[in-house]
Amino acid sequence: MTGRQDPALSRRTLIGAGLGVGAAVFAAAGVGAGSAHAVGGSAAGAGSGRGHAFLAAAMDAYPDHGGVRLAQSYSDQAGLFSTAFTYDNALAVLAHLAAGTADGRGRAVVLGDALLYAQAHDPAYDDGRLRQAYNVGPYVFFDGVPQPDGFVRADGTANVGTQFGFTGTAVGDMAWAGIALSALARRTGARRFLAGAVRIGEWIERNARTDEPLGGYKFGVDGAGAKLPFSSTEHNTDLVCLFGRLGRLTGERVWGERRARAEAFVKKMWEPGEGFFYTGTNDGVTVNRAPIPEDAQTWTHLALDSRSYSRSLDWAAAELAVLDRSDRPNSTVPAGQSYEGVTFSSASLLADEEAPIAEFQPRPDRNGVWFEGTAHLALALRDRGGRGDEVRARRLIASVERAQELLGGAQTVGGKALPERSGVVSASSPLDTGFGFGYYPYRHVGATAWYLLAVTRTNPLRG
Structure with missing residues (x-):
């Protein structure tokens, strides 16, 4: 099993023109002091409340520029400043809706409208696409200075969307934005949200559909607009949900055919002997067999x-299980603490702990816990509801809640202190995904949103 794979196969790969920019900022994060055993996992109500407080802080850290704002994805210590990833903000919409409160609904609407604004005001395209990331404005720089044409680099060329050049369009990011907008359409009845989701679906159909032997939908386009040749199991899984929802909301049968195409690709990635899904394909013909995400x-x-396919949960729970302790090589967990969960992929378990994850980045901890993945494994186990699933899910959620209590202390968003013990860090220690990038102990909108979805038993990928 190889330790590296073409990075473009992950939704989280930096596919913009500025690939690798900002790598130097990912130093090991500071973490809070204290003993995990002294906490023992917060009560679900308290942990949920602190999670929502973090999402609100990430959304409110900057001036409100005409009512258009997104949430900053990571705490300032990650060094990405006001970068708001489309995927993270889509998850925030879904977590706010899952709260079932007037404030949650209001915040979800504001974020949904910001995604629609970005879709309608791209200075280079008017075809329904969304970029991988924006500034929180979304076309306002982190210091509040308007940037209607996107950030301009030192050489004078436009770097549309955000200061780090996350300017490509990935099908997975688009699908999650469409899922969030369709959820808003169903919850509010506002036609603008359904119209935005339909534009996303149509862009994917026009730009990513493929008739290659394995079928399905391709990865997307890079920052220059060139189509990427890869196809991802994860992306096509997202489309099963998005296309299914669009079919139900519009009544148009064509979305059912598109859903079936995406689902057929996903099922071709199934490994029946061991009970897991492969990651996808580079060329539309050959299945990539490693790493397994x-x-x-x-x-x-x-x-x-x-x-028929739910054994994949057992595979992930067993084969990707990790326990991060303070005495592990390269662990940044404070003395006396430990966290259990899952890692990002099979390659994460084989990472070279003597080498940096990437240039200017720290060395990885093979047992670093990926809290985002730990949370959606907990949700999936709860959704399946088999023997022992709820017990396993509660253990995973308790680990995430201890992380919210104890990791990522003294971190900020927009220079402002975060509410105490709020927000889940993306990883317990520096973690090498095996796809060309890492996760680190910075408070993260995406990880926090998945935790909130797990706590409320909200499945965002079903109708």
Whole structure:
């Protein structure tokens, strides 16, 4: 099993023109002091409340520029400043809606409208696409200075969307934005949200559909607009949900055919002998057999709702399980603490602990816990509801809640202190995904949103 794979196969790969920019900022994060055993996991109500407080802080850290704002994805210590990833903000919409409160609904609407604004005001395109990331404005720089044409680099060339050049368009990011907008359409009845989701679906159909032997939908386009040749299990799983929802909301049968195409690709990635899904394909012909990512195991269950494939949850829970302790090589967990969960992929378990994850980045901890994945594994187990699933899910959620209590202390968003013990860090220690990038102990909108979805038993990938 190889330790590296073409990075473009992950939704989280930096596909913009500025690939690798900002790598130097990912130093090991500071973490809070204290003993995990002294906390023992917060009560779900308190942990949920602190999670929502973090999402609100990430959304409110900057001036409100005409009512258009997104949430900053990571705490300032990550060094990405006001970068708001589309995927993270889509998850925030879903977590706010899951709260079932007037404030949550209001915040979800504001974020949904910001995604629609970005879709309608791209200075280079008017075809329904969304970029991988924006500034929180979304076309306002982190210091509040308007940037209607995107950030301009030192050489004078436009770097549309955000200061680090996350300017490409990935099908997975687009699908999650469409899922969030369709949820808003169903909850509010506002036609603008359904119209935005339909534009996303049509862009994917026009730009990513493929007739290659394995079928399905391709990865997307890079920052220059060039189509990427890869196809991802995870992306096509997202489309099973998005296309299914669009079919139900519009009544148009064509979305059912598109859903079936995406689902057929996902099922071709199934390994029946061992009970897991492969990551995808580079060329549309050959299945990539390594590394095996965690989210391809959990999201498939959440989207397909099929007992025939639910063994993937058992594979992920067993084969990607990790326990991060303070005495581990390269662990940044404070003395006396430990966290259990899952890692990002099979390659994460084989990472070279003597080498930096990437240039200017720290060395990885093979047992670093990926809290985002740990949360959606917990949700998937709860959704499946088999013997022992709820017990396993509660253990995973308790670990995430201890992380919210004890990791990522003294971190800020927009220079402002975060509410105490709020927000879940993306990883317990520096973690090498095996796809060309890492996760680190910075408070993260995406990880926090998945935790909130797990606590409320909200499956975002089903109708």
